[in-house]
Amino acid sequence: MLLKYFRLAVLFLFLCASCASPKVKSETSNSLLATDLKPFGRYLINPSQHLELISSAAHFGFSFEGPGCAIFASIPNAEGHDYLQYELDGVYQKRIKVKGNAKEPLIISSPGPGKHTLWIYKATEAHTGPIVIRSINGTNLKPLARPTAPIIEFIGNSITCGAAADPSEVPCGTGAYHDQHNAYQAYGPRVARALNVNFVLSSVSGIGVYRNWNSDGPTMPQVYEKTDFQANSSQLWNFKTYSPKVVSIALGTNDFSKGDGKKARLPFDSANFVNTYVQFVQVVKSKYPGSQIALLSSPMINGANRTLLQNCLTSVKTQIDALNPTAKPVELFFFQPMQARGCAGHPNVEDHAMLAQELEPFFNKLLQ
Numbered sequence: 001m002l003l004k005y006f007r008l009a010v011l012f013l014f015l016c017a018s019c020a021s022p023k024v025k026s027e028t029s030n031s032l033l034a035t036d037l038k039p040f041g042r043y044l045i046n047p048s049q050h051l052e053l054i055s056s057a058a059h060f061g062f063s064f065e066g067p068g069c070a071i072f073a074s075i076p077n078a079e080g081h082d083y084l085q086y087e088l089d090g091v092y093q094k095r096i097k098v099k100g101n102a103k104e105p106l107i108i109s110s111p112g113p114g115k116h117t118l119w120i121y122k123a124t125e126a127h128t129g130p131i132v133i134r135s136i137n138g139t140n141l142k143p144l145a146r147p148t149a150p151i152i153e154f155i156g157n158s159i160t161c162g163a164a165a166d167p168s169e170v171p172c173g174t175g176a177y178h179d180q181h182n183a184y185q186a187y188g189p190r191v192a193r194a195l196n197v198n199f200v201l202s203s204v205s206g207i208g209v210y211r212n213w214n215s216d217g218p219t220m221p222q223v224y225e226k227t228d229f230q231a232n233s234s235q236l237w238n239f240k241t242y243s244p245k246v247v248s249i250a251l252g253t254n255d256f257s258k259g260d261g262k263k264a265r266l267p268f269d270s271a272n273f274v275n276t277y278v279q280f281v282q283v284v285k286s287k288y289p290g291s292q293i294a295l296l297s298s299p300m301i302n303g304a305n306r307t308l309l310q311n312c313l314t315s316v317k318t319q320i321d322a323l324n325p326t327a328k329p330v331e332l333f334f335f336q337p338m339q340a341r342g343c344a345g346h347p348n349v350e351d352h353a354m355l356a357q358e359l360e361p362f363f364n365k366l367l368q
Helices: 002-019 187-195 270-287 303-323 349-367
Strands: 029-033 043-045 051-053 059-074 081-088 091-099 106-109 115-122 131-144 151-156 198-203 246-250 292-296 331-333
Touching: 051 059, 081 106, 115 131, 151 187, 187 198, 187 349, 246 270, 246 349, 270 292, 270 303, 292 303, 292 349, 303 331, 331 349
Parallel strands: 151 198, 151 246, 246 292, 292 331
Antiparallel strands: 029 131, 043 051, 051 131, 059 106, 059 115, 059 131, 081 091, 081 115
């Protein structure tokens, strides 16, 4: 019953804000437009002046007072759904579904009166489509920017996305592919939080260096420069938006994949893999000349292929270092083998915690 009355109160505030005459915005307000927010990750402001969260774990924050606030969010697909997730007063809460045909705002309730801090994250990846944030209503709202800190950009595939990691609400093998996404709990954001740094996820499920899990492309080198990682997109990402101190690249799992067993699949081509990887790292270095490049192996590849991948990454490092003798040498990190417990052989949220713990000393050293 209290939630019902709170919803009505929030909607009343929204209507009042809509009818109010224009005035200079003070430090706090009872309504925030999308253009007032300070998002982090890959995003854009669309022609309607709404915020589109694009990349995995793209996020924004604000403070409010009182029992809660309302977020007006939508997705382009009226019949579909997507997920946000949030952190309230520094504590992770849960995922929340964004329905395409929803008419009411998403209500975030707080534990009580006083000032609260809220960070909203996109739980899913770019290929799921953008989540559109139109406005926010509440009491004494104030947009928050990320604290000044070094940035790690995590380039990768479904593992980096946090895909298939969280079957707590929708069991494995049921629902849509993105129903088990949990980008907030993926290893990259976990490492960043542990080291008190900022992060950007540039990741696509099923993607590889020279081929994808079940196709020849488009691969990461073909989509990396596109804002939404779509090959046919005309929107190019502005790489001057961030200057990461470290760029982590974790690709190769899908190049080694045997596919679905139906479509013809040639054996892994190590020469093609290494040559294409070297070219891609050179592109990344051209975007971020001063960044430290780190190449990660795959926790999902074991046995002889694990050794082969490690040898390939060592070859990539050798060639990149030779091409850039005055730059910081490329660093390598090889995961320990893992028997992943998530959906379709992916790491689950507990596995991601283990991967992050394994990675923390490595990234901590690179950030010094």
